[in-house]
Amino acid sequence: MVMEDDWDIKDPDDERRPSIPEIKIPPMAGVILRGAGIVLAILIIFSVVFGSIFVSIGAGEVGVKFSQFGGVQDDELGEGLHIVPPWVSVTKYSVRSEVYTMSARTSEGEVVGDDQINALTNEGLTLGLDISVRYRLVSEDASVVHKNLGTGYAEKIIRPTIKSVIREVVSRNTAMEVYGEQRELVATEMREEMEAALLEDGIIVEEVLLRNVRLPEKVADAIESKLQADQEAQRMVFVKQKEQLEAERKIIEANGAANATIVRATGEAEALRLINAELAKNPKLINYKYIQMLDGQEVQTLIVPADQGIILDATN
Template sequence: MAGTAAAASFLRGLAKATAVLGLGASVAGASLYTVDGGERAVIFDRFRGVLPETVGEGTHLLVPWLQKPYIFDIRTRPHTFSSTSGTKDLQMVSLSLRLLSRPDVPSLPTIFTSLGTDYDDKVLPSIGNEVLKAVVAQFNADQLLTERPRVSALVRDALVRRAREFNIVLDDVAITHLAYGAEFSLAVEKKQVAQQEAERSRFLVARAEQERRAAIVRAEGESQAARLISDATAAAGTGLIELRRIEAAKEIAADLSRTPNVAYIPAGDHPNRMLLGLNTTAR
């Protein structure tokens, strides 16, 4: 009986010790929290509210039930969103914007109090659309392409300034996509066709002008040549014309003589039937 009572007492003691150790381990576990690399913690106290200090990396102590940690990722994260905006000349364009953002670490308690842990999803799309619409409205549709560096700079400066008001730091802002509406694309195509037609018309007009000038110069040359021939004929007679006629007849006769299928038979004794320099060798 004494042995049984001692065993029962030992088991009760062991159970109590185990319960105490379990309770202690539970309290110790609830009193510790870990902040990983690239993160920061904001502590909410049930009596004092959000504490103004930001907790860095490592394992830290807190009061169970009274305090609760909220973990923030402070590494740079990408965000992409699209917006359809109207230009100065009332054309609709679609733009895609990529941002690299991170929270301002000393301002994490303020961010948590005013925006919560999903602050970037609440703020960045709204200010991004606002800035894009405001900047795009300052340019015509074609200027968005010809002055794209200036457009990007204006969007970046405006977004950095607006994000700073919410304690968000933007490391990079870039316009990744720009697309016009179907009406503008059709208008651009028609404009290009009209420009090509205008260039073709200008070319035809220029060619016609060149041909007109060439015809005038040719006519002036022929008129001057005829005048010179007329003056020479009046001064020296028609001998030069007869000589040229004889030379032309000689060239024609030489060409005919080299053609085997052509024969010339003189008829009568008329002097105009005579061929000069005719090659009579049989072929």
């Protein structure tokens, strides 16, 4: 009896199962996939050996490239994901608006402690100033800043420029001009001079805030007294104007009353003239007025002039 090999035994269900079609990859596609795999493997090896070659630049940032073979490169990296060679390192810089503050308060400012700027006015008075400068780095000049100043450019160039410009501008003004109503004009002058000094270094000055001005104690007292005197003078002017308006009102009121009296007197005189004219025409009219006046009243005795005769019958 011939025994069949177990591997040759066919399962009856095999004929009912659907056959899986064979996928054929074109030769060219296979070459491309193998090449991509090799490149990816090489990149991974380089990343492990030399560091990551993938660099992500965030929003409001710019990347400055430094090559081990060529130094700082001029073409900055913008926002997004970039692939750089392993021998190139990238330093990120913020191009958003930043604020540099110098203040007497220890809780604020870039330097811990009293960092207020002291400056002399053209009168020789020493003022203490709290300053905040809003600035931003020009993205196209980030490589120049990195080459010339480095990441600590704020301390290297912005801080000394702020001090120099503040003292220069204050020296051309009086204490009252810096402290008083012209403060905004002085701050604008400071911003313009700072911008002119820092623009060549790739930094734009957007705003200068002159936040607080500390005067010498005697000057502060004198200014306070002057302000109080000015306020008192303004109050007296107001009182004088008020009294003048009140006097004018009384004059107008008196003129109105006088005019009313004249009109009333004129009317009364005209009324008397008309009455006298009527009496001259009819002398008996006065007797008629007496009768009208006594109408409805209980009169028992009436005294009349002797020449008027009896005008009422007392017996009736």
